[in-house]
Amino acid sequence: MYPHERSLVKRLEKRPFALIGVNSDQNREALKPILEKEKITWRSFWNGGSIGGPISTAWKVQGWPTIYVLDGTGTIRAREVRGEAMDRVVDTLLAELENSKK
Amino acid sequence: MYRSVIWGLVLLVPLPAAWAREEKKADDNGTEIKGKLSPDDPRDKVQAKSPHKVHTMKWKIGESYQIDLVSRDFDAFLRLEDSAGKQLALDDDSGGMLNARIVFAVPRDDTYRIIATSLDGKAGNYTLTVRGASKAEAALGKVQADFQKALQSAQQKFVKAATEAEKEKIRDQFFEDAASYLERYLKVARDFPGDPAGAKARVQANQQLSMLGNVGSPAVAKTLRNLVEKSADKSIQNQASLVLAKVLRNQSEKAYENKDPKAPELFQEATKILRNLADKSTDKSIQAQAGLTLGEVLRGQYEKAYERKDPKAPEAYQEAENTLAEMSKKAEGNFVLANQFKNALFELQKLSVGKPAMEIEAEDLDGKKFKLSDYRGKVVVIDFWGNW
Numbered sequence: 151m152y153p154h155e156r157s158l159v160k161r162l163e164k165r166p167f168a169l170i171g172v173n174s175d176q177n178r179e180a181l182k183p184i185l186e187k188e189k190i191t192w193r194s195f196w197n198g199g200s201i202g203g204p205i206s207t208a209w210k211v212q213g214w215p216t217i218y219v220l221d222g223t224g225t226i227r228a229r230e231v232r233g234e235a236m237d238r239v240v241d242t243l244l245a246e247l248e249n250s251k252k
Numbered sequence: 253m254y255r256s257v258i259w260g261l262v263l264l265v266p267l268p269a270a271w272a273r274e275e276k277k278a279d280d281n282g283t284e285i286k287g288k289l290s291p292d293d294p295r296d297k298v299q300a301k302s303p304h305k306v307h308t309m310k311w312k313i314g315e316s317y318q319i320d321l322v323s324r325d326f327d328a329f330l331r332l333e334d335s336a337g338k339q340l341a342l343d344d345d346s347g348g349m350l351n352a353r354i355v356f357a358v359p360r361d362d363t364y365r366i367i368a369t370s371l372d373g374k375a376g377n378y379t380l381t382v383r384g385a386s387k388a389e390a391a392l393g394k395v396q397a398d399f400q401k402a403l404q405s406a407q408q409k410f411v412k413a414a415t416e417a418e419k420e421k422i423r424d425q426f427f428e429d430a431a432s433y434l435e436r437y438l439k440v441a442r443d444f445p446g447d448p449a450g451a452k453a454r455v456q457a458n459q460q461l462s463m464l465g466n467v468g469s470p471a472v473a474k475t476l477r478n479l480v481e482k483s484a485d486k487s488i489q490n491q492a493s494l495v496l497a498k499v500l501r502n503q504s505e506k507a508y509e510n511k512d513p514k515a516p517e518l519f520q521e522a523t524k525i526l527r528n529l530a531d532k533s534t535d536k537s538i539q540a541q542a543g544l545t546l547g548e549v550l551r552g553q554y555e556k557a558y559e560r561k562d563p564k565a566p567e568a569y570q571e572a573e574n575t576l577a578e579m580s581k582k583a584e585g586n587f588v589l590a591n592q593f594k595n596a597l598f599e600l601q602k603l604s605v606g607k608p609a610m611e612i613e614a615e616d617l618d619g620k621k622f623k624l625s626d627y628r629g630k631v632v633v634i635d636f637w638g639n640w
Contacts, residue, residue: 167632168632168633172636178619184639185617196615196616197636205612210599210603219633222629226604226606
């Protein structure tokens with residue numbers, strides 16, 4: 151999981167792209183060394199220390215990880231995509247966004 | 253019955269109940285062998301990392317046996333071969349816990365080789381029990397053994413397959429075979445009503461059925477159609493209809509991907525079956541499952557239409573929304589089900605492709621507040637995660 155996300159973030163660092171986590175671990179302090187060790191540089195919302203926290207509840211999350219992909223307007227464009235399929239969606243949406251600016 | 257079996261008689265007449273009871277005792281007194289797998293024992297030819305021991309049995313045609321391998325020291329694995337070393341059956345966990353069981357109907361007079369080995373490569377003490385089996389147990393055992401063999405051979409082919417396409421082909425073939433095992437399990441259940449082995453066969457058939465819901469093969473659809481039309485068992489019939497609808501939906505998704513013109517037709521049939529079950533099924537559980545599946549299917553259809561920029565996408569959305577709203581109203585008396593429909597409707601309205609993402613406003617891991625909408629103008633992947 152982490153290596154794939156790391157390489158995606160690295161590959162797209164100069165593009166209009168962001169990976170946003172919603173983290174459901176119990177302890178924020180205990181997580182810090184892991185962020186460092188795994189080089190998790192992307193930002194995460196704090197789900198209140200529980201998988202039943204307010205954000206995952208509002209989004210009806212039932213399994214982890216759960217992925218949503220949004221375009222530049224904040225519209226959901228894909229869900230339940232992983233790995234290469236996720237990369238493909240992201241690349242398509244980036245091309246769409248960058249073309250619309252030209 | 254078992255005593256007669258042990259005496260080598262071929263049984264053609266059913267025995268009176270009193271006899272059957274007496275025989276039950278005889279089967280409790282089957283042969284029990286205490287054995288030990290030592291780490292130095294030769295490796296087994298199938299479980300290549302595990303030591304094995306061979307026990308030979310002279311059996312006659314028409315007899316049936318249940319073989320149990322029980323161990324506290326290792327994950328028991330049983331194999332059965334004929335005198336020429338041809339593998340006839342294998343099993344890992346059918347005996348409950350990690351214990352192995354094979355039920356075997358003897359096809360010809362021979363000296364058979366029971367191979368006691370382990371799945372995990374470990375050694376230790378074991379108990380091997382061999383007792384006569386009833387006709388029902390033997391019939392069920394035969395189907396189970398054939399299914400285990402098919403599963404093992406499919407797994408081996410799957411691991412060796414080089415491409416995704418090959419893997420998919422092996423998987424499809426396996427599920428097509430699984431559909432035929434379903435019919436064989438149901439036959440055992442029909443042939444031995446009231447027998448525990450018959451009841452077990454029915455449970456197996458049900459498991460086999462629900463496994464087929466993830467498949468999109470026309471051959472599986474055909475088997476299911478056959479069951480829906482001909483099965484005398486109402487509950488199997490209902491279950492088969494529900495699974496058939498799922499298979500047709502999967503087929504239609506594949507057809508859409510391949511731009512096959514049959515896609516809408518398959519989809520229509522799937523939704524028609526689901527609607528029918530959701531409206532009219534007398535089985536409450538089937539009715540609820542069909543309704544929820546219908547909601548999922550319609551939502552998927554809308555999302556697919558949106559993704560391919562199909563002008564019919566708004567229409568598909570409306571159909572999904574109306575259906576879910578209607579069903580959640582109908583389910584009002586049932587709190588749990590009504591809630592499930594309400595959730596499904598919410599997911600359609602707020603969490604589907606083509607819908608604006610809900611705002612998130614919360615602290616980050618350093619305690620600093622931020623909002624999802626801060627990232628407007630960028631492509632965003634939201635990843636619900638945890639370090640576990």
